[in-house]
Amino acid sequence: MHAPPPNARLTVDTAALVANWRVFARASGAADCGAAIKADGYGLGARAVADALVAAGCRELFVAHWHEAAALGPLPDNVRVAVLHGAGPAEMPMALASRAVPVLVTAAQVAAWKPSGRCCDVMVDTGINRLGLSPAQALSGLLDGLALDTLHSHLACAESPGHPLNEAQRRAFSDLAARIPARRHALANSGGVGLGAGYHFGMTRPGIGLYGGGPAPGDTPLAAVAGLSARIVQLRDVAPGQTIGYGATFTTTRPTRLAVVALGYADGYPRSLSNRGAALVGATRCPALGRVSMDLAAFDITDVADLGAVVEDGFLDVDFDLAATAAASGRTEYELLTGLGARYARIYR
Numbered sequence: 001m002h003a004p005p006p007n008a009r010l011t012v013d014t015a016a017l018v019a020n021w022r023v024f025a026r027a028s029g030a031a032d033c034g035a036a037i038k039a040d041g042y043g044l045g046a047r048a049v050a051d052a053l054v055a056a057g058c059r060e061l062f063v064a065h066w067h068e069a070a071a072l073g074p075l076p077d078n079v080r081v082a083v084l085h086g087a088g089p090a091e092m093p094m095a096l097a098s099r100a101v102p103v104l105v106t107a108a109q110v111a112a113w114k115p116s117g118r119c120c121d122v123m124v125d126t127g128i129n130r131l132g133l134s135p136a137q138a139l140s141g142l143l144d145g146l147a148l149d150t151l152h153s154h155l156a157c158a159e160s161p162g163h164p165l166n167e168a169q170r171r172a173f174s175d176l177a178a179r180i181p182a183r184r185h186a187l188a189n190s191g192g193v194g195l196g197a198g199y200h201f202g203m204t205r206p207g208i209g210l211y212g213g214g215p216a217p218g219d220t221p222l223a224a225v226a227g228l229s230a231r232i233v234q235l236r237d238v239a240p241g242q243t244i245g246y247g248a249t250f251t252t253t254r255p256t257r258l259a260v261v262a263l264g265y266a267d268g269y270p271r272s273l274s275n276r277g278a279a280l281v282g283a284t285r286c287p288a289l290g291r292v293s294m295d296l297a298a299f300d301i302t303d304v305a306d307l308g309a310v311v312e313d314g315f316l317d318v319d320f321d322l323a324a325t326a327a328a329s330g331r332t333e334y335e336l337l338t339g340l341g342a343r344y345a346r347i348y349r
């Protein structure tokens, strides 16, 4: 039996991932630096991401769901996995059987967890109005007798350093941290780390920055982590005046050589990159021509001088620079990464 070859490759540069984590760990000062690896490590493969970061010294991993914690499989004893959605009634048996700890988010979750005597984290909402206890609930005595490890809150506008909600949330959380004894307190996601030492508390929880997205928290630029390439299914020579793809949205004005590759919106290559995305052959930019369809996209390789290298490998590198691709597609960097589908061969190097 032969395994079918992959249609597309998602190359994950684990050295770049680790370098980015070290940038955040350094910028976090004395605070522990964790890593958000929910949504399958932002699409790149949670287990491989966890292995690389744990080897680099990361001891705190964050997932959203219990099935994400379970899918990680065994980790070293000194690595803590926390589940950001907490433990609802249906999840209690799994949560109690797991080594992962819940980040409890409602008063009912706290009340249900307390009798177990087991260690947990708690999320308090200081202004995002998403998950967490209200400050009043957190101060009501509800947390008395809870084996509380880390008290968390989460910033709404960390990627906008000038937004007044940042300082309001920092101040609200500082007040809570002074009044609620926990082993640690944690507020900052990637953007929050860059807001300064006042946001770091005892632990930080960067996510997107580890994967190369968003601004760096200091002067060291973040490294690109994810690279895409797709198998060339057909090379096609098109005469001037022909149209390309569904809807005939592009008309050639010159003799055009296309590489039609096995990458489409079902792979998370956004349809909004129709006539906007590009492939890269060495320094030559090869624009996407016509609509991106479900399983295919066409790139203009007319100007590629040395086609030999491309054809020999059979794969075309697709430009997946996060900031530029986000701008061109109208998607966020988070959406681009987490939208990468199940059809890639994920290759770690």
Ligand SMILES: *Cc1c(COP(=O)(O)O)cnc(C)c1O
Binding pocket: 036, 038, 084, 154, 188, 189, 190, 191, 205, 206, 207, 208, 209
């Ligand atoms: C996803 C998440 C993070 C990581 O956020 P980034 O913006 O990706 O750095 C941190 N904390 C919580 C509670 C989250 O849900």
